Amino acid sequence: xxxxxxxxxxxxxxxxxxxxxxxxxxxxxxxxxxxxxxxxxxxxxxxxxxxxxxxxxxxxxxxxxxxxxxxxxxxxxxxxxxxxxxxxxxxxxxxxxxxxxxxxxxxxxxxxxxxxxxxxxxxxxxxxxxxxxx
Numbered sequence: 001x002x003x004x005x006x007x008x009x010x011x012x013x014x015x016x017x018x019x020x021x022x023x024x025x026x027x028x029x030x031x032x033x034x035x036x037x038x039x040x041x042x043x044x045x046x047x048x049x050x051x052x053x054x055x056x057x058x059x060x061x062x063x064x065x066x067x068x069x070x071x072x073x074x075x076x077x078x079x080x081x082x083x084x085x086x087x088x089x090x091x092x093x094x095x096x097x098x099x100x101x102x103x104x105x106x107x108x109x110x111x112x113x114x115x116x117x118x119x120x121x122x123x124x125x126x127x128x129x130x131x132x133x134x
Contacts, residue, residue, distance in 0.1 A: 008056070009055070009060055009119070013119065013123070014029055014055075015029070015122075015123060017030075017122070018119040019118045019119060019122065020042075020059065020061060020119060021060065022053060022057060022058050026046060026061055027045060027049075027051070027058075029042055029043070029044055030043045030044060030045055030050075031043035040055035041054055042054075042058060060117035060119060061117060061119070062116060063093070063115070063117060063121060064095070065083065068085045070134060071125075071134060072133070073086060073091075081097055082095065090108060090109050091106070091108055092107040094107065121133060
């Protein structure tokens with residue numbers, strides 16, 4: 001999904017309403033377009049600003065406990081190694097507190113899915129259920 005450089009977002013991964021980070025603030029994506037110089041730009045907005053910026057300047061928003069709760073997950077398990085969140089019986093998200101973070105990620109019907117960022121979760125949820133997660 002996201003390239004190995006976690007600070008770069010692939011334009012092909014983005015869809016309207018994805019949440020992205022720009023200058024440490026979260027924005028909703030409203031438009032993607034290619035400028036005449038062939039560089040991609042995005043229009044983004046939040047409750048305070050509406051901006052147009054080069055796409056290369058936006059960053060992914062990492063999924064954390066607060067995002068999972070906003071998306072309707074409930075914390076169902078909490079230990080010194082793993083915190084588990086669940087949404088319905090088939091959607092789980094584990095946050096691995098160990099240094100390796102090897103268990104962090106989304107589980108759909110028991111299958112591990114690479115989903116570390118909010119826009120990835122939004123895209124997957126919309127694809128599976130035909131609506132936004134919030």
